[in-house]
Amino acid sequence: MKISTHSNSNFIKKIIEKDLKDKKYLSLQTRFPPEPNGYLHIGHAKSICLNFGLAQYYKGKCNLRFDDTNPIKENIEYIHAIKKDIKWLGFKWNGEILYSSKYFNILNKYAIELINKGLAYVDKLNKEEIRKYRGTLKTPGINSPYRNQSIAENILLFKKMKNGHFPTGSVCLRAKINMNSPFMIMRDPVLYRIIFSKHHQTQDKWCIYPTYDFSHCISDALEGITHSICTLEFQDNRRLYDWILNHITIQHHPNQYEYSRLNLEYTILSKRKLNILVTNKIVNGWDDPRMPTLSGLRRRGYTPSSIRKFCDNIGITKQDNLIETSSLESCIRDELNKTAPRNMAVLNPIKILLCNLPENYQEIFMVPNHPANNRMGFRPLLFTNELYIDYFDFYEVDNNKNYGLILGKEIRLRYGYIIKAIEVKKDNNNNIVQIICTCDKNTLGKNPKNRQVKGVIHWLSTKNTLPAFFHLYEKLFTIKNPEKEKDFLNYVNPKSFLIKKGFVELNIKKINNIFQFEREGYFCIDKNDKNTDLIFNKIINLSNTNKKIDKK
Template structure:
């Protein structure tokens, strides 16, 4: 399960840290905000932080950054813990919450006020934005910046007591309104929110900002390496400023940044995912088309495949977009050796073997996995009525087509060679069935002289069960959907196709722990929780194989 930390700047800084503080225990943390479900990008951070602790004999804490009750809920708190456990990681000590430190954070805010390093702002949000300036122009001081310490203490107490209207005041750090780094232009430390909190109920009506909370919580918990993504690079200056002004000067935690995960054809922004859910474009955070961890779990991805993926992409400071095929290759590799092979027909067309009696069957013993005999054997049945894929039949000869062609031979996988000689048309002028004859002496014989047009999979009507197949394609049409201001314009209306076909009868009764490989089609995961198609056999496509069925 353990994934080694890849060589690179992370290993180098850990080496330097250990050299400088040889007696200090490495301590990391994973600090998500409980305002949505975790996604594949979070997995990168989880794997990094937990594996650093594992490799260096340290601790890794789970700390929920619950400082905004407007967007957070206990549902998200629970889903985060479930996803981390599913990935195979266990945090040290009990789950920690930023809200655990609200009383301490409040006292530290008082300390900054008393040091004349914080003041209660009374400008409106729009006025604050105008006063902040821009990248080209410096900001200017608020008219409330020079209030006395006593005035600020009095007003901050009023904020805490709920005597001030939401949005009318906030607490700001007093740093430098002309700073080149805009984040240092008197950032907000506290704001007023009149809403029930999932951990503290209505005990608080003022809530600390992430930048104020995060560094103090890191220091209080003894975090040695505070890893975050590159968008927080400019925040590092504020991180250090707060710790210094509050006298966390002995071996303080250090913030380090790495590039976040960008995956083609996906959107990972929680805000945008929430929009898709609200518009019923997807069926919740765990929709198999989303790259949330619960969505990937419902799709049939394994924890190991996610960990392998995180190891392959590595940790760098360079922003890039990862190809979806890399993630798909990881799940294929993880499933290949252990997945039972079965045959399934997703777009069925019927075949009648006219020279085989409809009262007879032929039992054929085949391996459950051609490369893994330890998985045993099963019986498949050959009879006079069969199903093959529509895509495997052509009336006419086509270049590079390997399948059943009228007047030519093809081998049925594990079975006989057959030849199509007539098409039966129904009243709608569609193919009702294909009449074929079989060659009895070709079972199990690979006659090199026998000219065939390929090998196709099939099912006997007497050895099949109706099944529903959910074929998943990319939810977004373009590789970089977030470049479009309106991601709804990028939605692929064919991202989930429902197919009604057949699967080997054995599937109905056997209890397979995870996935099947349906030969020549892909890996599928039996969805037993689907409420839309009750009492039916339902399969979610995990990933397709590299063949024409990829676009079924």
């Protein structure tokens, strides 16, 4: 499958084209290097589309490499989920899956090389002391008292680290750069730390693990990456990226380029914070349809093509901005408007009785599966004297703003006749249980003159229904930029999830996954294996202004 997500030019594309034209590289080699410490989200989709898309566009290759340098936070479940998400988006990685842990022996040798060059030392300061000695943006750092240990002593201490002679957090290996640097990342950063935890790839072989900054640049170089692309928060890290590669004996030296990360309204795009939502059971797992994870969006009903289109639309720049959620929503809405078959569903059912039709009355209407595409065919829709309509389409009193079935007024049934509400039946608690109507059999496909028919409503015959649950979703947060809030959980939307119990057409084709329920929105069948009921997840409204307002 040919996928192009780079119809628009951007600064990275221009750099690549110049490098290829100048024959700096014979071919493009990119990589996507996720940490297996959570599920991928829509922000990762931007990186996936960029790295895999560029490789495809320029007939190069893109590696999938797991940055698995912290076994405490990693899980094989996340690895499987990440592989699934990349395939779902429509991309294929080059060759076998790679892991930073594959290079642990080589990384260890390069660490020893830096020690032997007097460029790294084993520090016995604890984590808090290291932070304090590092200084601030306004004050310079202070050299560690262990900074000037002899090379021989550092070699011995590093060997002891590797052999498990020190407890977690007691010592670490640091680069010896410049504690007075204006860039905090260059103030003797940590290269190796002690972690006693079983690793999903190397098991118990190692108890020291390289930091991301140390392993990432070397892994890029070992794989022959030509353009190492990351987000702007790693801009200062590029100095350390280059410093490490410049001070070890490695042949290839990739260049790092940064672009702005994706920021989306009403959304958290931090795996750490998303994990808090999951572990605190604020959402029902990583694939909760309210989550911005790719598995959540997939379960919500978003398609790979709509995600790719969104990433293409927002482009690649160095400018940080907050993207409107409508930009993502319009991509799926535009696609489903063309592809989703139409069906009837009643989410808040209330019965109406057509009193001038006999009890056993039945009629079949042949209705289109798509009003603008006859190639999608037609389906039979049963019409009887007893129907369901949506409760919120009925009004006892006309206030001249209502567009529904109003007591004493006429309305047209979608694909059917004009009906008129003449009576309301209620229970002892004053709840409406049935609406008595008349049906004008002379109005099928006709618009009688001199009759004011106020709108069209959807319906289902009570003899042509299948019970179903409808999961309705709203934004997970109540403010536009929860990412900036320290106490972001205070802004979780308590009304982000609502369940309705209603009906769909009896002959709904379950081979289809996504439908437009007329006047309600786009829905997909929930694919959770735990479900025994028929559940539809709402993907999106028909339009930005198409939301129904419940009557109180």
